[in-house]
Amino acid sequence: MVYINIVAYFIFVGMIGYYFITNMQWYSYKLERVVFHHTKTWWHFVYFLIPFVLYELLMALSDGKYGFAIVLLYLFLFIYWVKGLDKKLVFTGRVKRFFAALYLFAIFVLFALNFTSIFIPIMLAYFTSMMIEKMLFNGFKTRAEDRLDSMDDMIVVGVTASYGKTSIKNFIAHILGDKYKVYATPRSVNTLGGVIKDINEDLPNDTEVYVVEMGARAEGDIAEISTLTNPHYAVVGKIGPAHIEYFRTLENIRNTKMEILQSSRLKEAWVDMSAKIKPTDNIHMFGQDIKDIKATLEDTIFTLDGVRYSANILGSFNAMNIAAAIKVAKAMGLSDDEIKDRLATLEPVAHRLQRIDAGGKVILDDSFNGNIDGMMASFDLVSTYSGRKVVITPGLVEVDDELNEEVAVKINEIFDLVIATGDLNYHIFKEYVDPAKLKKLSSKDKMEEMLVTETMAGDLILFANDAPSFI
Numbered sequence: 001m002v003y004i005n006i007v008a009y010f011i012f013v014g015m016i017g018y019y020f021i022t023n024m025q026w027y028s029y030k031l032e033r034v035v036f037h038h039t040k041t042w043w044h045f046v047y048f049l050i051p052f053v054l055y056e057l058l059m060a061l062s063d064g065k066y067g068f069a070i071v072l073l074y075l076f077l078f079i080y081w082v083k084g085l086d087k088k089l090v091f092t093g094r095v096k097r098f099f100a101a102l103y104l105f106a107i108f109v110l111f112a113l114n115f116t117s118i119f120i121p122i123m124l125a126y127f128t129s130m131m132i133e134k135m136l137f138n139g140f141k142t143r144a145e146d147r148l149d150s151m152d153d154m155i156v157v158g159v160t161a162s163y164g165k166t167s168i169k170n171f172i173a174h175i176l177g178d179k180y181k182v183y184a185t186p187r188s189v190n191t192l193g194g195v196i197k198d199i200n201e202d203l204p205n206d207t208e209v210y211v212v213e214m215g216a217r218a219e220g221d222i223a224e225i226s227t228l229t230n231p232h233y234a235v236v237g238k239i240g241p242a243h244i245e246y247f248r249t250l251e252n253i254r255n256t257k258m259e260i261l262q263s264s265r266l267k268e269a270w271v272d273m274s275a276k277i278k279p280t281d282n283i284h285m286f287g288q289d290i291k292d293i294k295a296t297l298e299d300t301i302f303t304l305d306g307v308r309y310s311a312n313i314l315g316s317f318n319a320m321n322i323a324a325a326i327k328v329a330k331a332m333g334l335s336d337d338e339i340k341d342r343l344a345t346l347e348p349v350a351h352r353l354q355r356i357d358a359g360g361k362v363i364l365d366d367s368f369n370g371n372i373d374g375m376m377a378s379f380d381l382v383s384t385y386s387g388r389k390v391v392i393t394p395g396l397v398e399v400d401d402e403l404n405e406e407v408a409v410k411i412n413e414i415f416d417l418v419i420a421t422g423d424l425n426y427h428i429f430k431e432y433v434d435p436a437k438l439k440k441l442s443s444k445d446k447m448e449e450m451l452v453t454e455t456m457a458g459d460l461i462l463f464a465n466d467a468p469s470f471i
Contacts, residue, residue, distance in 0.1 A: 161237025
C-alpha cells in the first residue's frame, strides 16, 4: 500500500503540475492573469482545487493509506480534459525545467520531510522556474541588444495597433520586398520575449529592413520592445478596446500604443486618426486621407493622397492597413508605380478574411480577426453575397458584453445560419439571434460533421474569430 501511494503521489504531482503549467503557458506565464482573467475559472476548481483538497483530506483521514483512490479518479478526469484541448502544452525548455524542478521538490518533500504535499512542490517549482527564466531572459536580451548593435545599418520599422498590426507588418514587408532585403517578425510574434528570440535565432545577417510587430497587454510593454529595437519608422494602427479588461480604459490602451514613439532614432511615424494626436513635423496622422473605399468579395480599392490603389485583399478595414504600408514605402523611396506593382501581387494574410473556394462553397476564413471593427466590416462584406450565409464564431473575446450584443444583432440581420462555438458568448447569442437559425457547437472536433450536415453548395461560410478551448 505504501508503494502504491508513493507512485500515485508522483503521478498526481505530474498531472496537477501539467494543468498548472499549461494554463501558465496559455497566459504568457502571468500568474495574475491565470487566476483573475481566465475565462473558464471553474476549471481551476474542477481540475485543480477540488482534487487537491480531496487528496490532502483523504490522505490525512486515512493516515496516508487511500490517497491513491483520488488519484485514480482524477486520472480519468485529467485525460478527459487533455483530450478536449485544441491548444496542447508545448514542451519548451522552460516547461521542461519546470517539471525537473517540480519532481526534485516532490522527492525532497516526500523523502526528506516525510509527507505528501502537492502545493509545496508546485509553488517551489514555480518560484524557482521564475528565477531561472529571469536570469536566462536577461542573458538572451543582452545577446539580442549586441546583435542589433552589430547591424547598425539595418532600418527598423515598428508596427503596433489594437487591430491589424500583423496585416500592416506583412503588407509593409511585401511592398518593400522588391527593393530591400526585408525580414519581418513571423506569424503573430509580438512580445518582448518573442522579439528577442526572433533576433537571436532567425534574423538574417544581411537584413536591410527589419519590420517588428509590437503587442501589449500592460502599460510599458510597447516601450520595452521599442527601447530594444529603436525603430527608425513607426506605425500606430487602429486603436480600440482590444484587451480592455487588462488596460481598463481606452486611454490606457492609447497611451501604451504611443510608447512606440519613444524610439531615440525615430525619423517618421504615422498614427491612425483614432489616436487623436496633434501632428508634428515627423509624426503624422493618417486615415482621414483615405477616400472612396470600394470593398467587394474580390478586392479592395481606395484613393490615398489622390492616387487610386487596388489589392486582392478583402475587407474595407484593410484600406487603412494597406495605406499605412504605402506611407512607409513612400518614405523609403518607392514610387507610386512600384507600390502598385507590389500591391498587385499582395497575398491575404492567412486567417484574416482569406477567401477559399471549395466544394461549391465560398469560405471566408477570418478566424484570426478578433476585433469589433474588423468583424463588423466582414459582416458588411458578406451581406453583398446573394446566396445563403453562414457564420461560425465564438463572438468577441476580452471585451465588454455590450460589444458582443452589437455583434449578435448584426449577425441576426445578415446570416441565415449562426453557429456559436463554445459557451463564452452563447447566452448573448440566445438573447439576440433568432432561435430558428442559432446552433451551438460544443466541441471543435465536431466542426467537420456540422459543416457537412448544416451547409450546402452555394453557401458562403464565414469563420469570424476563433478561440481555443480554454477560452
